[in-house]
Amino acid sequence: MARAHLYGTPVSPGISLGTLHFLHSENFVDRRYIKPEEAAREQALLEGAIGAVREDLVAAREKVPDDLAEYREVIDAQIEMTRDPKLGGTARRRIAEEGICASWALHKTIEELGRIFDAMDDPYLRERAQDIRSVGSRIKGWLTGASERETEDADIILAAEDISPADVMDVDLKRIRGILTQEGGPTSHTSILSRGLHIPALVCVTGLRLAAREGDSVIVDGLGGGVLIAPDDKDAQRFKARAAEYADWESSARTMSQWPADTMDGLRVDVMANIERADEAASLESFGADGIGLYRTEFSFLGRQKPTEESLYEEYRTVAEKSPGKAVIRTLDAGADKLLDAQEALKEPNPALGLRGIRYTLRHPDIFRSQISALLRAGANLPEGRLSILLPLIDTVEEVRAVKRIMQEISHELTARRIPHAEKLPVGVMVETPAAALIADALARECEFFSIGTNDLIHYLMAIDRNNRHVAYLNQALHPAVVRSLKRIIDAGHREGIRVSACGELSSDPYGIVLLLGMGIDAVSASPSFLPGIKHLIRKLNSQACSELASQLLMSTDISACKHMLNELLQRTLGRELSFHTSTIMGTPA
C-alpha cells in the first residue's frame, strides 16, 4: 500500500517498526442455507472448529508469563465457554433446526448470548459479553480457515478491532513489536497488556483497514500517537535513529530512577505513583516511585458484593506496607470514572455534578465507616505519616470536619473493642472544584495536605463535560483561570505550612511539570510507567528558571504565548529528548 499517516491515542510508550498482522481479519460470516443431509457435516465442522479453538486457548494459556498471571483466568473462562452446551449445543441445534451452515448458526448463537450479557445490570457480567464474542470470532475464524494463516515475520505489529489477552498469547510474545486497535481506551486490556509487555500501543486508530494491508511494513509511534504505513527508506532511517535514541534515553531514565529527583539547583520533588490495585504496590520500586501519591479505592467496590471491612483492611495494609515510601489512600470516589450500581439507580441527569466523591460517602456512612475503620486499622504499627487519607471532591470546610468527626468516633469504637489501630491519620483534601480552590486558605487550616486533581479542576473550572468531544477543545491546562487557580491553591497550602502535591495528567506532562515546579509544588503523582521520565526531566530543570517562567505565565492571558514560552524553556533544557515525553497540553507533537 502507499505511504500513509494515521493517528491514534497512545496508551503505551515506545517506537517500533514491524510487519502488520491483522487478527480475526475474516470477520465475514458465511450465511448459507443447507440441505438437511448436509447438517451432519456442518455439525462435525463446528465440533472440529470448537475443539481446535479449545486447544489453541489451552496452548495460549501456557504462554502467559507469570507477571501477567491474572490473564490466565480470563483465558480459563474462555476455555470453559468452548465446552459450554449453551454455546456449542445451541449452535449445533440451530444447524439442524434452521437448516443453516455452521458459521451462520454460530454467529447467531454468539450474538444472542452477547446480547443477554450486554443487558445485565452487573458491570462484571456485562464485560463477559466481550469474552463470548472473542471466543466466537476465534471459532468463526477456524470455520473460514482464517486462523490457519500463520505469520512468519520476526517483528509483528498486531492490529485488530479489539484484542483479548489470549489473542496476544497466540503470537510468539517475543515477536510482537506493537499493538494497534480500533476500539479501547487507556484502561482496556490492550493498554494494560502492552504496558506490561513494554511495547508501544495505540488505541482508537481509525482507517487502518482502508489504508493498510496484511504484511505491510509499519512504524508505530507510541510517544506521539502516529502510525506510518509503508515507510520509505528515508523514514526507515529516521526511525532507526530515533528508536535507538529513545532506547538509550529510556534505559538511562530507568537506571537513574532509583535516585531522588533533585532539580539542578537542588530542590527535591517527590515523584509518586498513582495506582488502583494493591498488587501494583510491590512493583513500584522498579519505576523509581518515591511512594504512592494516589491509591484509588474504587476497584474493590465495583464487584457484585460490597467488600467486607476485613478485606479492605487487608487491601490497605498491603498498599501501605508494600509502598516504597508514603502511601496516600483516597476514599471511595465513585462517579469519577465508573458509577456504582447504587449511583446508576439514581439516574442523575448529570452524574459529574451529582452525588459523587465525598458527597456520596457522607450520604452512605456504612461504606465510608468501613473504609475509615479499615484505614485506621491498617495504620496500626506503621511509622507516623506513612499512611494518610485523601478526601475526593471536597467543596466545604464542613465536609472535612464531618470526616474528622467520623474518624474520631471510629477510633473510640476500635479502642473499646481493643482492636489495634492508629489514633489518627493525616487527612488530605483533594482540591478539584472551583469552590475548593477559592476557599483553599480555609481548607488548608482544616487538613494536613493538599492534592490537586488537575483533570477535574480543569473540567469544573471550564465547565466542560469530560466525555463530550464537542467541548474537548476547552480542555486548556494553560487557560489563565487554571494557571491562577493552581497558584492560588499552592500558595494557600504553603502559607498554612502544608505540603501540596498534584495528580492528574498535568503532573506527567513535561509542560505541566515546569509550570507546577515553578509554582513550588512539593510532589507530583502519575502512572508508574511515566515516573522514570518525570524524574529524568526534573533533574534537568532549574527551579529558579521555572519559577521565573511561572510568574510570566501568570501575567499573561495569551494561551498560545504561554505555550510558546514553555516550549522554549523545554527545548532549551531537553532538546530532542522532549519528543520522548507525551504531552496533552501541547497536543500531538509533530
Next chain:
Amino acid sequence: MKLEDAALSRQVKLCTRNGLHARPAARLAKEMQRFASNVAIASDTGEADAKSMLDILSLALAEDAVVAIKADGPDADQALEALQAFLEKPGD
C-alpha cells in the same frame, strides 16, 4: 430442559464468596459435565443448566442467594450431592 417434575430437588443457600462469578461457574460446569443426569439450578431470575457456565452466569447469583437445585437421570443422586457440596463450600 424442563425439570419441574425432576426426580430429585432441594433448596440450597449459596456460600461461594462473592457469588458465582466466572471462575467458580467455570469449575462448577466442568464438574457437572462428569454426570450423565440433567442438573439445573433455579432462582427467582430463572433456571440454568448446571453444565453451562454461561447459563449459570446469566442467573447473576449473589452470595447468600437461595436456589433450588434439581437433577434427573441415572446418577441423579450423586450429581445432586456434588452440586450441593459445591454451592455450600465457601471457597472463592
